[in-house]
Amino acid sequence: MTYAILFGSIGTLAETSGIQLAAYNQAFSEAGLSWTWTKSEYQNMLKDAGGLKRIETYAKARNTTVDARAIHQRKSEIFQEHLSLKQIEARAGVKDTIKHARSEGLKLGLVTTTSLENIESVLDAIGIGLSNFDVFTTSSMVKHPKPAGDAYVKALQDLNLQPAQAIAIEDNPDGAKAARTAGLRCVGLIGEMHDVADFPELVAQQVELDLSDILKPLPVT
Known part of the structure; x- marks a missing residue:
């Protein structure tokens, strides 16, 4: 069989979680947001899948209107850039x-x-x-x-x-x-x-x- x-x-x-977290925070900064996710906050968010959903939920909780899809896309670009430069095993x-x-x-x-x-x-x-x-x-x-x-x-x-x-x-x-x-x-x-x-x-x-x-x-x- x-x-x-x-x-x-x-x-x-x-293990990419640390790189992902850094990419989120850089994307927030580039979008003019004062958000900085800490490691403990991100650990709690990871209980549920979906990066776009995390951004949308975080913005809604703060009564903030953002282009979550654009931020998530930029996060992915930064993540890929980091991987091209950073040695991971x-x-x-x-x-x-x-x-x-x-x-x-x-x-x-x-x-x-x-x-x-x-x-x-x-x-x-x-x-x-x-x-x-x-x-x-x-x-x-x-x-x-x-x-x-x-x-x-x-x-x-x-x-x-x-x-x-x-x-x-x-x-x-x-x-x-x-x-x-x-x-x-x-x-x-x-x-x-x-x-x-x-x-x-x-x-x-x-x-x-x-x-x-x-x-x-x-x-x-």
Whole structure:
């Protein structure tokens, strides 16, 4: 039986939260806003997915009218610029897992609801080619972002697999919820700005990816 490992976000490949936070604050400054998100504020915001939604919610709470879409677009541009200049590494075990999965004939997916530009920027920065993945999703490919399960449903359909034939790896609570909504088992590779207590039930929690541990929750045939 064919099995698949589905990486659920760019954050499962590299720790990018600090760069994202810096990009938000720079975008706010460029837009003439006095907003400065602290690390603790951002950690709390990350419990819910969606950068554009975070900006809109923050502005509404302060009775401030902003062009949230333009700010978010600029944030993404700054994020990509930072990645092109800043050395970041793939998370521990990621490259080995991809290599071993390939050698074992497993399918690989990158199931995100971010932009293709963000995906390519992260992959370029850590030296992993998009061609390593048999399927990938972006924000433009699904109607409902995470925590809806649409992205995972699409990935499984494209791979012609059932949920029992795949396992998701997620670094954030909404991503894990999306995987579970789509019927997948989910391994938590918890991001540095997340708390495992905020996650739904996981089949495992990994500090460093290990292929044999990831595959344990899959049924043996």
